Amino acid sequence: MIKHLLSVTQLRPEDITAVLDTADSFREVGTRVIKKVPALRGRTVVNLFYENSTRTRISFELAAKRLSADVINFSTSGSSVAKGESLKDTALTLEAMGADAIVIRHSSSGSPNTLTRWVEASVINAGDGTHEHPTQALLDLYTIREHFPSFEGLRVAIVGDVLHSRVARSNTHALARMGAEVTLVGPPTLIPPEAPAWGAQISYELDAVLPKLDVCYMLRVQRERQRQQYFPTVREYSRLFGLGRDRVDALPEGALIMHPGPMNRGVEIASDVADLPRSLITDQVTNGIAVRMALLYLMLGGSGAGSEGEAG
Amino acid sequence: MAKLLFRGARVVDPASGTDQVADVLVVDESVEALGDDVSARGAEVLDCDGLALAPGLVDLHAHLREPGREDAETVETGSRAGAVGGYTAICAMPNTDPVADTAAVVLEVRNLADKAGLVDVHPAASITKGLQGERLTEIGELAELGVRLFTDDHQCVQSAQVMRMALDYSKAFDVVIAQHAQEATLTEGWQMHEGYYSSLLGLRGAPAEAEAVIVARDLLLAGRTGGRLHITHVSAGLSVDLIRDGKARGLRTSADVTPHHLTLCDEDVQGYDTNLRVNPPLRAAEDRQALRAGLLDGAMDAVATDHAPHAEEDKEVEFDQARPGTIGLETALAAVLTALGPEPDLGTVVQRMSSTPARILGLDEHGGPLAPGRPANLVLFDPLAEWTVGERPTASRGRNSAFLGHTLRGAVVYTLLRGVFTVRDGEATG
Numbered sequence: 001m002i003k004h005l006l007s008v009t010q011l012r013p014e015d016i017t018a019v020l021d022t023a024d025s026f027r028e029v030g031t032r033v034i035k036k037v038p039a040l041r042g043r044t045v046v047n048l049f050y051e052n053s054t055r056t057r058i059s060f061e062l063a064a065k066r067l068s069a070d071v072i073n074f075s076t077s078g079s080s081v082a083k084g085e086s087l088k089d090t091a092l093t094l095e096a097m098g099a100d101a102i103v104i105r106h107s108s109s110g111s112p113n114t115l116t117r118w119v120e121a122s123v124i125n126a127g128d129g130t131h132e133h134p135t136q137a138l139l140d141l142y143t144i145r146e147h148f149p150s151f152e153g154l155r156v157a158i159v160g161d162v163l164h165s166r167v168a169r170s171n172t173h174a175l176a177r178m179g180a181e182v183t184l185v186g187p188p189t190l191i192p193p194e195a196p197a198w199g200a201q202i203s204y205e206l207d208a209v210l211p212k213l214d215v216c217y218m219l220r221v222q223r224e225r226q227r228q229q230y231f232p233t234v235r236e237y238s239r240l241f242g243l244g245r246d247r248v249d250a251l252p253e254g255a256l257i258m259h260p261g262p263m264n265r266g267v268e269i270a271s272d273v274a275d276l277p278r279s280l281i282t283d284q285v286t287n288g289i290a291v292r293m294a295l296l297y298l299m300l301g302g303s304g305a306g307s308e309g310e311a312g
Numbered sequence: 313m314a315k316l317l318f319r320g321a322r323v324v325d326p327a328s329g330t331d332q333v334a335d336v337l338v339v340d341e342s343v344e345a346l347g348d349d350v351s352a353r354g355a356e357v358l359d360c361d362g363l364a365l366a367p368g369l370v371d372l373h374a375h376l377r378e379p380g381r382e383d384a385e386t387v388e389t390g391s392r393a394g395a396v397g398g399y400t401a402i403c404a405m406p407n408t409d410p411v412a413d414t415a416a417v418v419l420e421v422r423n424l425a426d427k428a429g430l431v432d433v434h435p436a437a438s439i440t441k442g443l444q445g446e447r448l449t450e451i452g453e454l455a456e457l458g459v460r461l462f463t464d465d466h467q468c469v470q471s472a473q474v475m476r477m478a479l480d481y482s483k484a485f486d487v488v489i490a491q492h493a494q495e496a497t498l499t500e501g502w503q504m505h506e507g508y509y510s511s512l513l514g515l516r517g518a519p520a521e522a523e524a525v526i527v528a529r530d531l532l533l534a535g536r537t538g539g540r541l542h543i544t545h546v547s548a549g550l551s552v553d554l555i556r557d558g559k560a561r562g563l564r565t566s567a568d569v570t571p572h573h574l575t576l577c578d579e580d581v582q583g584y585d586t587n588l589r590v591n592p593p594l595r596a597a598e599d600r601q602a603l604r605a606g607l608l609d610g611a612m613d614a615v616a617t618d619h620a621p622h623a624e625e626d627k628e629v630e631f632d633q634a635r636p637g638t639i640g641l642e643t644a645l646a647a648v649l650t651a652l653g654p655e656p657d658l659g660t661v662v663q664r665m666s667s668t669p670a671r672i673l674g675l676d677e678h679g680g681p682l683a684p685g686r687p688a689n690l691v692l693f694d695p696l697a698e699w700t701v702g703e704r705p706t707a708s709r710g711r712n713s714a715f716l717g718h719t720l721r722g723a724v725v726y727t728l729l730r731g732v733f734t735v736r737d738g739e740a741t742g
Binding site: 087088108109110111113128129130131132169194195 | 503507512513515516583584628629632
């Protein structure tokens with residue numbers, strides 16, 4: 001397994017499959033009364049969060065704890081970062097304290113790459129700027145795999161602000177690697193024209209794409225983009241690219257709806273749509289823990305006490 | 313009386329149309345004789361077999377950081393870096409603290425340079441007060457003091473009206489108005505060139521068009537006013553085409569390109585190395601090709617380093633928080649020789665790195681021609697010697713080289729300023 005997870009582009013299809021298969025065996029741990037295995041006992045995992053993210057941080061924290069690792073949460077407020085400490089000095093401090101893995105969330109694209117220059121610990125990208133969010137992509141693939149036998153030929157649309165979305169980048173890379181057909185949908189101002197070179201198709205018309213989909217993946221839209229003139233009004237955005245009840249009806253039977261959260265109910269997804277049985281939004285959250293357990297386990301080389309041995 | 317005889321060097325002097333092996337005798341500050349069989353009597357003889365001898369290089373664009381950021385560079389350390397790179401004259405950029413928009417700052421930089429005595433430093437002054445893009449600097453007074461080039465470099469003069477006035481007003485003094493072409497609204501928050509790699513890396517892009525629209529606008533204004541426009545550090549192929557067209561239409565315009573834009577491209581940014589965060593950004597491979605072609609056909613008049621030293625703490629940070637810029641004085645000649653392929657035309661290289669920039673700045677003592685009685689401002693270099701950047705310490709206070717780890721071809725062996733070695737056997741003398 002790779003030492004650092006910075007981008008999905010580092011992963012071969014067999015690596016992705018290995019993570020998902022391992023996650024399968026960890027998923028069961030979350031259903032026990034005692035939700036814990038000793039796989040990473042004595043190892044230290046640091047959650048280094050420069051951006052608020054309740055969902056991802058808690059998911060990583062639970063994943064590490066269920067593997068019996070020691071977990072330290074280090075976030076911007078109330079820490080030395082607030083006093084102006086640089087990423088480099090923070091990295092050297094964590095290194096000196098003996099961190100085995102550093103899970104980093106940062107608003108600057110590429111900061112996990114930068115971090116690897118200063119630490120020996122494994123670095124896991126938990127979302128960097130508008131670059132990538134590899135663990136989100138892995139948990140999304142895991143969730144899709146629960147419903148479809150294979151990714152080959154699966155038709156997935158990723159809808160919304162692709163330009164600024166790390167989730168869109170990681171998911172496109174991951175799905176394309178596994179043989180899915182990805183279409184990026186949104187206004188031209190929010191779809192990079194270079195996206196075909198990522199391995200995706202482009203469409204500016206959601207209604208034309210919907211009837212052929214297996215998965216409709218909605219992205220969060222930030223209202224701030226409207227002020228930056230990426231689109232005229234939230235109302236127009238919602239009318240063209242929002243997933244309302246009528247559009248759900250245009251989806252084939254069995255097509256899934258996904259969203260990485262947090263949602264803007266009423267903007268990119270209607271409230272009642274988010275709560276439909278075919279919306280897998282809470283499944284995504286649940287699966288995130290097992291996938292992150294698998295990743296930590298594989299990357300830190302957890303020994304002997306794997307889930308299967310413990311499961312019985 | 314100091315006599316130096318450089319024996320058997322390949323003399324490359326575009327100003328006199330010379331490219332031949334010859335002996336060059338330097339006595340005191342000047343070239344005394346040039347030819348086949350110059351008498352060595354009383355002279356120290358230096359065997360120059362395999363070396364090219366040319367007029368010392370002239371840089372139109374270097375940031376020496378003093379006054380204000382002496383932790384990043386001083387006039388003295390920047391001068392030494394220049395000498396090590398083969399330069400005998402450099403034009404210091406005005407974005408210091410305080411900005412070089414008054415006689416006091418210009419004279420201070422010149423005094424510091426004279427004290428160091430390693431290269432001739434010609435301070436540029438800003439076009440507008442405080443680089444604010446609003447009120448013109450006292451161009452007349454500064455021109456009287458010998459300032460030849462005015463630029464708001466690092467900032468682009470956004471207002472078309474201010475740029476028009478600068479080009480028009482400056483005509484009275486025959487000085488150069490140098491523009492850092494970058495339209496502000498298209499480049500807000502930019503981190504690299506906009507293209508495939510920016511889309512992949514999630515870094516906000518600056519489109520090539522943001523440069524080209526200013527180039528097009530300023531060429532029109534130069535045509536309207538008759539002012540002397542210079543576009544500095546051209547990075548986009550679109551701009552090269554516009555400038556070539558402008559020259560064909562007879563505009564008084566010139567342009568330079570940096571060694572790093574001739575050598576590297578946006579693909580190299582994939583590891584988020586902050587030394588590759590430069591302004592303007594490294595463009596696409598096709599742009600790099602257009603810049604090389606422009607340098608060869610003369611659309612690009614000069615190579616300028618945009619030497620931009622930074623303190624370590626301003627570079628060892630997240631990519632988007634790093635200050636843009638790379639040091640360049642010590643690697644410029646080698647980078648250009650390497651960029652132009654296995655057998656670069658040395659005449660063109662010396663033209664673009666010495667003769668033409670000297671002419672743009674109006675420096676009579678630099679850029680050749682090499683002839684008896686002319687000042688001995690010289691560089692001697694081995695055009696074939698390969699070396700790896702980073703293996704020896706920099707003379708610059710900055711360590712932020714975009715070429716770290718690159719093997720380049722071409723090494724400076726001697727630099728002389730008015731007959732005195734500032735570099736000898738590749739090492740700075742003072």
